[in-house]
Amino acid sequence: MTASARHAFSDDTIFALSSGAGRAALAVIRVSGPEAAAVVRTVAGLQPRARVAALRPLNDQAGQLIDRGLVLFFEAPASFTGEDVAEFQIHGGQAVVAGLLRTLGQLPGLRPARPGEFTRRALLNGKLDLTQAEAIADLIDSETEQQRLQALRQFDGALSERVGSWKDALTEALALIEADLDFSDEADVSGSANQAEAPLARVHADIKVQLGFHGAERIRDGVTVVVAGPPNAGKSTLLNWWAGRDAAIVTEIPGTTRDFVEVDIELDGIPVRLVDTAGLRDTADPVERIGVERARQRAQSTDIVLWLDPDGSEPNVPTGSAVVIPLRSKSDSVTTLSAGSGLCISVLTGRGMDELRANLSEQVRRLANPEGALLTRARHRVALESARPHLDQALATLRVGGPLEFVAEDIRLALRALDELLGFVGPEDVLDRLFASFCIGK
Ligand SMILES: Nc1nc2c(c(=O)[nH]1)N(C=O)[C@@H](CNc1ccc(C(=O)N[C@@H](CCC(=O)O)C(=O)O)cc1)CN2
Ligand SMILES: Nc1nc2c(ncn2[C@@H]2O[C@H](COP(=O)(O)OP(=O)(O)OP(=O)(O)O)[C@@H](O)[C@H]2O)c(=O)[nH]1
Numbered sequence: 001m002t003a004s005a006r007h008a009f010s011d012d013t014i015f016a017l018s019s020g021a022g023r024a025a026l027a028v029i030r031v032s033g034p035e036a037a038a039v040v041r042t043v044a045g046l047q048p049r050a051r052v053a054a055l056r057p058l059n060d061q062a063g064q065l066i067d068r069g070l071v072l073f074f075e076a077p078a079s080f081t082g083e084d085v086a087e088f089q090i091h092g093g094q095a096v097v098a099g100l101l102r103t104l105g106q107l108p109g110l111r112p113a114r115p116g117e118f119t120r121r122a123l124l125n126g127k128l129d130l131t132q133a134e135a136i137a138d139l140i141d142s143e144t145e146q147q148r149l150q151a152l153r154q155f156d157g158a159l160s161e162r163v164g165s166w167k168d169a170l171t172e173a174l175a176l177i178e179a180d181l182d183f184s185d186e187a188d189v190s191g192s193a194n195q196a197e198a199p200l201a202r203v204h205a206d207i208k209v210q211l212g213f214h215g216a217e218r219i220r221d222g223v224t225v226v227v228a229g230p231p232n233a234g235k236s237t238l239l240n241w242w243a244g245r246d247a248a249i250v251t252e253i254p255g256t257t258r259d260f261v262e263v264d265i266e267l268d269g270i271p272v273r274l275v276d277t278a279g280l281r282d283t284a285d286p287v288e289r290i291g292v293e294r295a296r297q298r299a300q301s302t303d304i305v306l307w308l309d310p311d312g313s314e315p316n317v318p319t320g321s322a323v324v325i326p327l328r329s330k331s332d333s334v335t336t337l338s339a340g341s342g343l344c345i346s347v348l349t350g351r352g353m354d355e356l357r358a359n360l361s362e363q364v365r366r367l368a369n370p371e372g373a374l375l376t377r378a379r380h381r382v383a384l385e386s387a388r389p390h391l392d393q394a395l396a397t398l399r400v401g402g403p404l405e406f407v408a409e410d411i412r413l414a415l416r417a418l419d420e421l422l423g424f425v426g427p428e429d430v431l432d433r434l435f436a437s438f439c440i441g442k
């Protein structure tokens, strides 16, 4: 896998329960660090052999049997963390797990792992890069099929490889510039800098395309759909239909909903958050007025607006960059005016509901754009946004025949931003924050 610029060999040997807590048939306890082989000898009375499972009695320090379990050993560097790793696959009983964890805690040089610390060591030892570590977190958190597939793609290096190819192209461009700088006294040898423009422009364009995609973040974080419209249009009824439960209060009194009511559903493997809002109207009621104002705000900062109105009016609120799906609600009871627009639906009779589902699914899929989009987190976007001005500048300087030293420096700064994206350089607190969100044992 990827070689890391960070090299750190840990003195501590860490251990943790890596399988889920609670009643289970089996449990996996992992140990990583310099003492892992000694742990196998002490606890399992076994000279460890790499990658060979052994069924052994496991004893505490007093020689009392804890359990009979499977012991696995991975010898550094051929392990998940790159360190010596020992694993105990034991019975899942709470007291069994507690007994082994207690025993491990009493061995010299061992301490409990912090959240994500196994993966952090894998990162430190160059077994994976930061985008792959993030992908492991996403895989563990994945709830929908698209989330699982996207996390796996990133774990398999989809983003790492693309960033790697940008780094290669920039390194090539830098070499061409530097060659020109070296020979700048000898007029006949110069000129290789001209060839730097093509790889620079390619990377520049490719990064711009990736920054234009928002789909991958939407698969990870979900698509937001705001249900908006005049009071009494049937917005809360529609939300409840989608939720399959009475999430929002429904009455025949206009102005019922004030706060947001949010429901998480899934469409085609993509997480979708539906937000019911207050019916939009001018009102003297101060509480309702706050609700209306919030609804207006929310309609401006969402991916999709479902605009409900029995009369088929156009949205009378700003909807920002959202996709608006107009719907004529209550089409069973309201005599629809031919002037209006939008799909006729009725939650009561089911009219138009299949079309609505298909229509919304299509918009969600289009927004989430599962193919081609590689940036799954705001962090990736921030890193590329910080590389972009340096690429702009490098290209501009090169094109006007400006100083090559400046071009080289801008390319180096862009390369540094890409290394930060991969986690090879950059502030430790970025790692602290990421790994704090991991499970213990991962
Ligand atoms: N019992 C168990 N199951 C598990 C894990 C684990 O740590 N323990 N994993 C934990 O995440 C995942 C598997 N991940 C792993 C990743 C790398 C290596 C490993 O030994 N890598 C070596 C050798 C590679 C090879 O043989 O191809 C290396 O990278 O050098 C092991 C597990 C999922 N299942
Ligand atoms: N006939 C008919 N009545 C409906 C339909 N959908 C909702 N209603 C009724 O319309 C009334 C208002 O429904 P709500 O879902 O509370 O409307 P709302 O848009 O959330 O209203 P506010 O929260 O006040 O903005 C209720 O009496 C519903 O039972 C429908 O498809 N057909």
Ligand SMILES: [Mg+2]
Binding pocket: 235, 236, 237, 248, 249, 250, 256, 257, 276, 277, 279
């Ligand atoms: Mg309502």
